[in-house]
Amino acid sequence: MGKNGQMVMTCAHAARTAAGAGLFSCHSCSLLVRRPSMTGRVTVRCPRCGARLHLRKPNSITRSWALLIAALIFYIPANLFPVTITSYLGSIQADTIMSGVIFFMQTGSWGIALIIFVASIVVPIAKLIVLGGLLISVQRRSRWRPAERTRLYRITELVGRWSMLDVFVVTVLVALVRLGYLTTIQAGVGVVYFAAVVVITMIAAMTFDPRLIWDVLEKNDESNAH
Amino acid sequence: MMMSRRCLVAMTQTLIACHGCDLLHRVRPLPEKSKARCSRCGTLLYVHSPETVNRTLALAITGLVFLVIANLFPFLSLESQGTVLETTLITGTIILSQQSMAGPAILVLLTSMLIPGLLLGALVYVLWAIKRGYRLPAGRRLFRLALTLRPWSMTEVFLLGILVSVVKLAKMAAIIPGTALFAFLALVFVLAAINAFMDPRAIWEKMDKWS
Numbered sequence: 001m002g003k004n005g006q007m008v009m010t011c012a013h014a015a016r017t018a019a020g021a022g023l024f025s026c027h028s029c030s031l032l033v034r035r036p037s038m039t040g041r042v043t044v045r046c047p048r049c050g051a052r053l054h055l056r057k058p059n060s061i062t063r064s065w066a067l068l069i070a071a072l073i074f075y076i077p078a079n080l081f082p083v084t085i086t087s088y089l090g091s092i093q094a095d096t097i098m099s100g101v102i103f104f105m106q107t108g109s110w111g112i113a114l115i116i117f118v119a120s121i122v123v124p125i126a127k128l129i130v131l132g133g134l135l136i137s138v139q140r141r142s143r144w145r146p147a148e149r150t151r152l153y154r155i156t157e158l159v160g161r162w163s164m165l166d167v168f169v170v171t172v173l174v175a176l177v178r179l180g181y182l183t184t185i186q187a188g189v190g191v192v193y194f195a196a197v198v199v200i201t202m203i204a205a206m207t208f209d210p211r212l213i214w215d216v217l218e219k220n221d222e223s224n225a226h
Numbered sequence: 227m228m229m230s231r232r233c234l235v236a237m238t239q240t241l242i243a244c245h246g247c248d249l250l251h252r253v254r255p256l257p258e259k260s261k262a263r264c265s266r267c268g269t270l271l272y273v274h275s276p277e278t279v280n281r282t283l284a285l286a287i288t289g290l291v292f293l294v295i296a297n298l299f300p301f302l303s304l305e306s307q308g309t310v311l312e313t314t315l316i317t318g319t320i321i322l323s324q325q326s327m328a329g330p331a332i333l334v335l336l337t338s339m340l341i342p343g344l345l346l347g348a349l350v351y352v353l354w355a356i357k358r359g360y361r362l363p364a365g366r367r368l369f370r371l372a373l374t375l376r377p378w379s380m381t382e383v384f385l386l387g388i389l390v391s392v393v394k395l396a397k398m399a400a401i402i403p404g405t406a407l408f409a410f411l412a413l414v415f416v417l418a419a420i421n422a423f424m425d426p427r428a429i430w431e432k433m434d435k436w437s
Contacts, residue, residue, distance in 0.1 A: 016249055016250060017243065017247075017248040017249055017250060018243035018248050018250055019248055020248075021250065023243065023250075025242075025243035025245070025248065027245065028370045028373055028374065029370065029373075029426070029430045030242055030243070030245070030272075030426075030427065030430075031430070032241055032242070032243060048366065048430065048433075048434065049366050049367070049369070049370040049430070050366060050367055050370060051370055104393075104394070107397070109393055112390055112393050112394075115386070115390065116390065146247070146267065147266065147267050147268060150246045150247060150267040150268070150269065151267070151268060153246075154246065154269060157377075161377060161380050161383055162383055162386075164333075164337065164380050164383045164384075164387075165383055165386055165387050165390065166387075167330055167333065167334060167387075168334065168338070168380075168383060168384045168386075168387025168388070169387045169390045169391050169394075170322075170330070171318035171319070171322060171330070171331075171334045171387070172302070172318055172387055172388050172391035173391050173394065173395070174318060174321045174322060174325065175302075175313045175317040175318035175321050176302060176304045176311070176313060176391065176395060176401070177304070177395065177398075178311065178321065182306075182307070183398065186325055187322055187325050187327045187330065191327060191330050192327060192329050192330060195329060195330045195333050196329070199333065202377070206377075210245075210246045210247065210267075210269075211245075211246070211247055211248040213247070214247040214248060214249075214266075214267070215248075
């Protein structure tokens, strides 16, 4: 029982990282599993929780870029098309995300305007820029401030969910203001694109592997198979 | 070559790799309610939360009760021109799907109800089994599912969305909060407490003893 543990410990003295020591670190349960000597295209599963094991998330850079570009494309119709269509006494008003923010500003609800502006405009754009920047820095094998870049990634991963705010607002509005009354609010097609942006950027952030930021700093680079 | 689970237990208790930068760390016992962060990049490594099984189980059961209440009672009511329109938690989803917005409708249903429910249900199943010493099937798989689902449970964002909508409609009509809204508010706090009190590492180690 102690044997395995001891062997890992000695490996750890030589290499500072799990990948350098030939160990898979399970992304789901954090178990360290020795990489089998036969390296092929076989998928190795975590003996404890059953998750697929990889030294690094597979094709992390390519997949993140693909998702990022998809999110960027969806972001355009998300902002151009209306998210709500309000009909009041026969007059119809279509609101985009930005015109919703302006509405709150004009009615004096600065706090709410700021919340929506940050959640729907600032966070998605900042996410796209930060993830894009991180991907470029990893591809250029940058050694610049890895700890700060890792923290930036962690924040990006945490705040992404708050962009769902506008989707929920539209849901509550259409539920509360329905047919049969003078005013009706309908969901606009912009919501579909916006929801897609939020989901795709969340997956893009999950697909990026922050360990790639650090791999360039390891001496035994060749052992860090991607 | 498969390693036995006993050897694996020995390994996990000695070393952990940072999820942020892959640096290996020796696991040391922590003082109560403290967190271990990576010495190189600052990513959270593990926490020590006392009584994690009991507390998380109690919270998960409480959360399920609130989730049921939140679905049984009226959520928000809108009073305008002498008529009252009642909605429930699921109304928004139904209206969206009627307006051919199936995608957002499914997303809202998942992130505000189904995923929190599945998460809590999985936790109750796994933790109850650990507490009772039963070895129930698919326990590990379900706990992994619960951990994977965590970022997709967005009840707190939904709550903020309700606040924004109420402010938007405040000038047009009177909004009356229902029982379900308070249950949902409580659910948000319960889920936050689970995130704070759950120590997945300790729970994995308890499940290692099953075999």
